[in-house]
Amino acid sequence: MSQATIGNTTSRSYYEDSARGRLLGLLDPGSFVEILPPAERVVSPHLRQLGTPAAFDDGIVVGSGRLEGRRVLVAAQEGGFMGGAVGEVHGAKLTGLLERALDERPDGVLLLAESGGVRLHEANAGLIAVSEVMRAVLAVRAAGIPVIVLDGGTFGCFGGMGIVARLCDAVAMSEEGRLGLSGPEVIETTMGVEEFDSRDRALVWRTVGGKHRYLLGEAATLVEDDVATFRAAALALLDLTPDLSLAALEAEHAALGGRLERFGDCRDALDIWARLGVEEPERLPILDTAEFLDTVRDRRA
Amino acid sequence: MDVTTLLDRLFPDGHDVAVDGVYFDGTGRVFGTNVSVIGTLDNAPIGIELAFRMAGAVLEVVRSHPGRPILLLVDTQGQRLSHRDELLGINGYMAHLAKCIDLARRSGHRILGLVYGQAVSGGFLATSLLADRCYALPDAEIRVMNLPAMARVTKIPLDRLTELSAVSPVFAPGVENYRRMGAIAALWDGDLAACLAEALAAPTDGDPRRALGEERGGRLMARMVADRVRRDAA
Numbered sequence: 306m307s308q309a310t311i312g313n314t315t316s317r318s319y320y321e322d323s324a325r326g327r328l329l330g331l332l333d334p335g336s337f338v339e340i341l342p343p344a345e346r347v348v349s350p351h352l353r354q355l356g357t358p359a360a361f362d363d364g365i366v367v368g369s370g371r372l373e374g375r376r377v378l379v380a381a382q383e384g385g386f387m388g389g390a391v392g393e394v395h396g397a398k399l400t401g402l403l404e405r406a407l408d409e410r411p412d413g414v415l416l417l418a419e420s421g422g423v424r425l426h427e428a429n430a431g432l433i434a435v436s437e438v439m440r441a442v443l444a445v446r447a448a449g450i451p452v453i454v455l456d457g458g459t460f461g462c463f464g465g466m467g468i469v470a471r472l473c474d475a476v477a478m479s480e481e482g483r484l485g486l487s488g489p490e491v492i493e494t495t496m497g498v499e500e501f502d503s504r505d506r507a508l509v510w511r512t513v514g515g516k517h518r519y520l521l522g523e524a525a526t527l528v529e530d531d532v533a534t535f536r537a538a539a540l541a542l543l544d545l546t547p548d549l550s551l552a553a554l555e556a557e558h559a560a561l562g563g564r565l566e567r568f569g570d571c572r573d574a575l576d577i578w579a580r581l582g583v584e585e586p587e588r589l590p591i592l593d594t595a596e597f598l599d600t601v602r603d604r605r606a
Numbered sequence: 607m608d609v610t611t612l613l614d615r616l617f618p619d620g621h622d623v624a625v626d627g628v629y630f631d632g633t634g635r636v637f638g639t640n641v642s643v644i645g646t647l648d649n650a651p652i653g654i655e656l657a658f659r660m661a662g663a664v665l666e667v668v669r670s671h672p673g674r675p676i677l678l679l680v681d682t683q684g685q686r687l688s689h690r691d692e693l694l695g696i697n698g699y700m701a702h703l704a705k706c707i708d709l710a711r712r713s714g715h716r717i718l719g720l721v722y723g724q725a726v727s728g729g730f731l732a733t734s735l736l737a738d739r740c741y742a743l744p745d746a747e748i749r750v751m752n753l754p755a756m757a758r759v760t761k762i763p764l765d766r767l768t769e770l771s772a773v774s775p776v777f778a779p780g781v782e783n784y785r786r787m788g789a790i791a792a793l794w795d796g797d798l799a800a801c802l803a804e805a806l807a808a809p810t811d812g813d814p815r816r817a818l819g820e821e822r823g824g825r826l827m828a829r830m831v832a833d834r835v836r837r838d839a840a
Contacts (some may be wrong), residue, residue: 340835340838341834350827354770357760357762366781369840393776393825396828397816397828397829399680400816400832400835404835404836408836423727423749425759426758428749428750428776428792429750429784430787432731432750433789433819433825434828435731435783436789437815438817439735439736439812441813448710463729467697468697468700468701468728470631470701471700472705484697485697486692487728495687496687496688501689501810512689513693521696523697549708551668551709554665554702554706557704558661561661561699571693574693577693
């Protein structure tokens with residue numbers, strides 16, 4: 306974890322923190338209680354079979370806590386363990402936590418996503434687990450409990466977890482966060498470097514990074530890379546009221562159709578940003594978060 | 607099995623399913639019950655346009671045919687892998703499709719999936735894996751990735767993966783593995799119309815796949831872990 310003191314306030318990078326570090330920084334001090342902690346030794350049975358090292362928490366921390374006194378259930382994926390990939394145990398912990406929300410009815414569920422998606426070492430179990438998480442997220446929202454995603458970790462949020470994130474009420478991202486379905490490396494490996502050059506960092510950030518996701522409306526909030534700002538964003542989003550009605554999904558359908566019509570022929574984020582009416586779109590990547598938010602005010606899709 | 611043969615066998619009482627490129631939809635009749643059909647063919651990659659079109663079809667069924675069962679016949683090699691689809695937020699389109707299917711379920715539509723060709727990765731996640739019950743034809747293919755690609759990514763030798771896939775259903779492709787893991791309720795063979803009618807009549811309650819996977823010895827920890835996280839004191 307990196308800490309830098311600015312004036313009297315301590316800034317703590319969300320990007321560089323661990324799953325547990327983020328949770329402790331996010332929740333009210335002393336309020337976090339972990340469920341199935343590492344001491345329980347609930348590990349993946351499949352990794353052992355393949356001779357691959359396992360983790361005692363299978364790369365995900367789940368539990369309950371408080372956010373400014375409000376009751377929340379929380380899950381945080383640990384990118385440091387297999388890129389936060391979802392296997393049988395990892396996925397079942399997340400599903401169980403979401404189902405717990407149906408019983409406890411907290412003020413919200415926070416999902417600190419950091420994942421490359423399905424863990425290939427237990428591919429079938431991971432894929433099915435993600436679909437169970439998907440159904441559980443929708444059941445929690447249908448019960449009127451908001452599910453909020455925070456996305457600002459090193460590995461981003463991809464694969465099945467990229468779909469899960471967009472099933473939730475809102476995604477709060479930092480510029481450093483990334484959100485998508487197939488990661489740039491996967492596309493490059495399968496389709497060729499001319500389709501997506503994963504080593505072109507500028508191209509990657511302006512395609513799947515926080516600023517573009519915010520402009521498109523895929524992320525509700527863009528925050529600085531700082532645990533305290535993520536905390537403030539999560540707290541504000543807890544007031545959302547889930548709406549999965551036919552009218553809400555028809556409105557979403559119209560918006561997604563509009564996006565296709567308006568930007569379907571764009572081949573680069575710069576084209577989209579220009580079409581949104583941003584002057585000098587090529588400057589957006591170098592702006593800090595505050596300047597960026599100021600520049601794109603009223604320019605979001 | 608090609609789509610025409612499949613539809614004729616599923617709906618001996620007739621259907622009006624129309625094919626447009628790699629997409630099709632319409633209504634079939636089986637023993638007096640109307641069933642809405644939404645699907646793709648030719649191992650179609652599911653890109654933004656296709657996901658959007660399927661979502662629209664689901665919403666149309668919810669609006670115009672309250673309670674009518676929906677059968678998903680999605681043959682897919684997976685999500686479309688392209689820079690342009692990522693740029694436009696393909697994960698959001700997939701999520702939208704999943705939300706529409708879930709809305710139909712909550713509105714009282716029975717949702718069934720039948721894997722008749724290929725079901726791969728993201729294209730499977732946003733469709734048949736969200737059904738109340740998903741079935742498969744015995745010669746269909748389900749996978750996340752093939753073994754050679756998996757060996758490259760995981761750096762586990764192909765020989766070792768091949769050896770393990772003979773005994774473990776956890777990572778090797780195959781409908782039987784997905785049946786053992788609980789994701790496929792049953793394989794359909796012989797009289798497909800009778801299989802469909804039976805599936806339409808079967809009760810549905812919640813998501814039974816963890817329990818099925820445990821019962822069939824394919825996923826031994828998922829149910830226990832989820833139950834403990836749901837109920838353990840915290």
